[in-house]
Amino acid sequence: MEKLKILVVDDESRMRKLVRDFLVKKDFEVVEAEDGEEALNKFYEQKDIALIILDVMMPKINGWEVCKEIRESSKTPIIMLTAKGEESDELMGFDIGADEYISKPFSPKILVARVEAILRRTGKKEEENLEISGITIDRLGHQVLVDGKELELSYKEFELLTYFIENKGIALSREKILNHVWNYDYFGDARTIDTHVKKLRSKLGEKGGYIKTIWGMGYKFEVGE
Amino acid sequence: MEKLKILVVDDESRMRKLVRDFLVKKDFEVVEAEDGEEALNKFYEQKDIALIILDVMMPKINGWEVCKEIRESSKTPIIMLTAKGEESDELMGFDIGADEYISKPFSPKILVARVEAILRRTGKKEEENLEISGITIDRLGHQVLVDGKELELSYKEFELLTYFIENKGIALSREKILNHVWNYDYFGDARTIDTHVKKLRSKLGEKGGYIKTIWGMGYKFEVGE
DNA sequence: AGGAAATTTCACAGATTTGCCATAATCATA
DNA sequence: TATGATTATGGCAAATCTGTGAAATTTCCT
Numbered sequence: 001m002e003k004l005k006i007l008v009v010d011d012e013s014r015m016r017k018l019v020r021d022f023l024v025k026k027d028f029e030v031v032e033a034e035d036g037e038e039a040l041n042k043f044y045e046q047k048d049i050a051l052i053i054l055d056v057m058m059p060k061i062n063g064w065e066v067c068k069e070i071r072e073s074s075k076t077p078i079i080m081l082t083a084k085g086e087e088s089d090e091l092m093g094f095d096i097g098a099d100e101y102i103s104k105p106f107s108p109k110i111l112v113a114r115v116e117a118i119l120r121r122t123g124k125k126e127e128e129n130l131e132i133s134g135i136t137i138d139r140l141g142h143q144v145l146v147d148g149k150e151l152e153l154s155y156k157e158f159e160l161l162t163y164f165i166e167n168k169g170i171a172l173s174r175e176k177i178l179n180h181v182w183n184y185d186y187f188g189d190a191r192t193i194d195t196h197v198k199k200l201r202s203k204l205g206e207k208g209g210y211i212k213t214i215w216g217m218g219y220k221f222e223v224g225e
Numbered sequence: 226m227e228k229l230k231i232l233v234v235d236d237e238s239r240m241r242k243l244v245r246d247f248l249v250k251k252d253f254e255v256v257e258a259e260d261g262e263e264a265l266n267k268f269y270e271q272k273d274i275a276l277i278i279l280d281v282m283m284p285k286i287n288g289w290e291v292c293k294e295i296r297e298s299s300k301t302p303i304i305m306l307t308a309k310g311e312e313s314d315e316l317m318g319f320d321i322g323a324d325e326y327i328s329k330p331f332s333p334k335i336l337v338a339r340v341e342a343i344l345r346r347t348g349k350k351e352e353e354n355l356e357i358s359g360i361t362i363d364r365l366g367h368q369v370l371v372d373g374k375e376l377e378l379s380y381k382e383f384e385l386l387t388y389f390i391e392n393k394g395i396a397l398s399r400e401k402i403l404n405h406v407w408n409y410d411y412f413g414d415a416r417t418i419d420t421h422v423k424k425l426r427s428k429l430g431e432k433g434g435y436i437k438t439i440w441g442m443g444y445k446f447e448v449g450e
Numbered sequence: 451a452g453g454a455a456a457t458t459t460c461a462c463a464g465a466t467t468t469g470c471c472a473t474a475a476t477c478a479t480a
Numbered sequence: 481t482a483t484g485a486t487t488a489t490g491g492c493a494a495a496t497c498t499g500t501g502a503a504a505t506t507t508c509c510t
Contacts, residue, residue, distance in 0.1 A: 170365040
């Protein structure tokens with residue numbers, strides 16, 4: 001699977017390195033820029049920046065300007081970093097369309113968590129294959145390979161499994177599943193899901209156990225444990 | 226999605242109306258109160274106030290008192306409105322746990338921006354993990370790790386523990402717990418909470434002691450002491 | 451239209467959870 | 481320390497939820 005590219009903009013190289021290290025550890029690809037101008041250039045050069053982490057205080061063009069400029073033509077998520085919780089800054093941050101606001105000093109852990117949360121929310125992996133512990137989902141081909149061998153699934157089964165794997169580790173209520181895998185105007189019985197889960201589990205064989213039941217709530221796809 | 230409820234407290238009806246109009250335009254639901262007493266009542270009646278806008282100067286109970294009282298049992302964001310930018314006021318506002326401080330006169334636009342910023346900031350929590358002294362709550366995964374190991378909890382147990390930890394350090398009455406963790410239409414015995422606390426404590430092992438009993442009142446999650 | 455495959459619905463058995471009670475243990479206070 | 485009030489606990493029955501197999505429907509092809 002392609003790594004997601006994140007543009008990190010800060011004039012302090014120490015800060016960029018810090019952030020980069022954490023992001024790389026989480027398997028993102030990092031592009032750096034040390035001022036607003038370079039940031040804009042890199043952003044336009046690379047067409048596939050998935051998210052931007054933007055320091056406010058920078059020489060030449062400051063963070064607000066960069067944010068505004070990018071918002072003219074793109075909805076790429078932006079996280080703003082500002083020194084201390086200056087209120088006016090915060091206000092401006094949201095007004096001009098930043099998605100998040102984190103004040104320095106921050107824990108890299110938090111930053112990474114936010115990044116992941118945002119990317120999850122905006123989820124832009126439409127066309128890529130998903131793979132997890134021997135199960136490969138080929139979206140374009142609409143087929144699933146288990147340990148390299150094709151697994152025959154019906155349409156709904158495929159959609160359901162894909163949804164599970166897209167959201168691995170996340171507990172999904174039946175209602176949520178219904179809304180995503182079925183049409184929004186489906187008013188049938190939520191227990192239908194159970195039946196599909198049953199078939200999925202059985203077709204997945206030993207890997208069927210990855211679809212865990214969360215009693216009183218729904219299901220969750222999770223490997224291990 | 227449900228509209229978020231905002232409680233607007235000010236003795237001047239003109240001011241309330243002004244604020245309300247702006248908030249309603251931004252698709253919030255507004256509840257009004259014209260003095261501190263009414264504010265507290267409304268706050269406790271409605272279980273789902275998302276944010277409070279609180280004027281300081283008010284008859285009966287003033288804004289500071291209201292803020293303090295609410296903070297005894299809740300972390301609901303509070304924005305204080307005070308006449309003039311008196312520093313002492315501002316300081317006090319933050320000391321007693323207000324989240325923001327806006328001095329009159331202010332532009333409603335600013336107020337709305339702050340409201341949105343705060344809700345954004347605090348609302349994020351849905352997606353983030355909570356961690357405290359070895360107990361990690363993975364909300365998305367609907368599971369709890371104790372010192373890295375998964376702890377099996379039932380649905381209610383999970384909800385209850387999450388609620389405790391979200392409000393760590395705050396004494397929670399049984400009624401309040403009931404209102405948050407149980408459905409609004411539950412009219413059973415408040416003693417049921419005791420039973421769940423019992424199970425939680427037992428499952429948490431030595432960490433079970435963090436759930437403290439507040440005699441005659443309810444419970445509180447607190448590490449140490 | 452006929453038939454096969456895919457989806458849903460249904461009902462029941464088996465699990466798990468939840469709420470409540472009785473009793474023991476604690477606490478606050480006179 | 482005695483007493484009334486409040487909380488802790490173990491146990492139980494009722495309520496709730498899930499897994500399944502099978503039947504009922506719908507969809508899709510030919």
